[in-house]
Amino acid sequence: MTLDQCQDRLAAEGLDVVVPQIQQQMSESELCNIIADFDGVIAGDDPFTAKVLEIGRKGRLRVLAKWGIGVDAIDLEAAKQLGIYTSNTPNVFGDEVADIALGYIILLARQLHRMDAAIRRGEWLKIQGTSLRGKTAGVVGIGSIGKAIVRRLHTLGMEVLGHDVHPIDPAFCQETHLKSVALDLLLQQSDCIVLACNLTPQNYHLLNDRAFAQMKNGVWVVNVARGALIDETALVTALKDGKVGAAALDVFETEPLPLTSPLLRFEQVILGSHNSSNTREAVLRVNQLAIDHLVRDLNRAASSHES
CATH class of the missing domain: 3.40.50.720 (NAD(P)-binding Rossmann-like Domain)
Structure with missing residues (x-):
């Protein structure tokens, strides 16, 4: 403050x-x-x-x-x-957190952070990126933040799936072409999964070994909600075997992230400092x-x- x-x-x-x-x-x-x-x-x-x-x-x-x-x-x-x-x-941080989520997705798609670091080392790195239009994004949690993320992803031309424990407003679905689906279907069909939901006892470690097993090979995972939504041990395994192709994490189970965390070893993981609303x-x-x-x-x- x-x-x-x-x-x-x-x-x-x-x-x-x-x-x-x-x-x-x-x-x-x-x-x-x-x-x-x-x-x-x-x-x-x-x-x-x-x-x-x-x-x-x-x-x-x-x-x-x-x-x-x-x-x-x-x-x-x-x-x-x-x-x-x-x-x-x-209902106070919808746009701010959504902007960060969008920024993470663009970084994952185009690897701008890696090119910046390479140029500073005197290298001239060329990375073939991924086009976002036509890809499927799954947003878990369609509250004020989730809705702001959906609007941005729809503007990018992505197909957007949404899941929430509460019914999603049909008018919002019509406005953004959002498809409201069960969580399992979202996990199975998404190229990029964005967590924007509250942490509750019911969704602790929502993304665990079982959830990762359902996902597409090479899926991206973005978390701008709460660290404990992801079982980090399961995420590390999924990163090692390629099930998760890349991740952007603004939050972690332990904050600040310990220097012993295995997540630090992965070049394809972008790490934030629980700062998306700031x-x-x-x-x-x-x-x-x-x-x-x-x-x-x-x-x-x-x-x-x-x-």
Whole structure:
């Protein structure tokens, strides 16, 4: 969160702000050590487990405002039982994440990153790329981000299959020529598979050995959602045997990605830093929305306590 650009608003609301020094997210033990001191938290992807929330509730914690969309790191049931107000900021990053997904797909198709690196080494690398028009892309998760990805892929002339656990709006399917299909069919027919869904207990390791076995040989995999949607051990095996021809991963099961990860060995894998939503405009927009939710729920909590 760009704190300097929010200071006036935070001061006007009478909030004292503490910002822990972190690289990607705090650990459960780190949260347990400090959580009881705060009335409210604007959270990233930090693990707000039942243990963390219970310790927080025994102290001052009353409000948890999620910065962003995904709430998979928050034990929502525990928060509800403890009377902790929770919120998130849905429908805020569709275009930003879709732009990154599109960028990854174009990089996989034309290998621009490899040519750039070669030229910087004094080489003149010529790579025969892959045309995208007419290829089939499968998008898993047709929420705000998935819809924005579908629109971009349709514009490229790709055939697009979509899968979601909820019914997909028929009007959107008609607008984009999206075909709503079962997951197995999407896996079997797609040349490129893009993950844009929430992480839930039901779809943990959605792409596992069984899923990879169903895919076309040489399929591309793009993940701009959550790292744990992919069984990384299974992905490494699929990369080694050529089942997966290339991958672009903005997220991982462990972040930052450890230097011991075997994914680092594959030239055909593009690695990101969980950064697909990070544009100046989007950050400022979500900052304000998260603060709105924090202030609203702190006031609700205060009113509830007084009554």
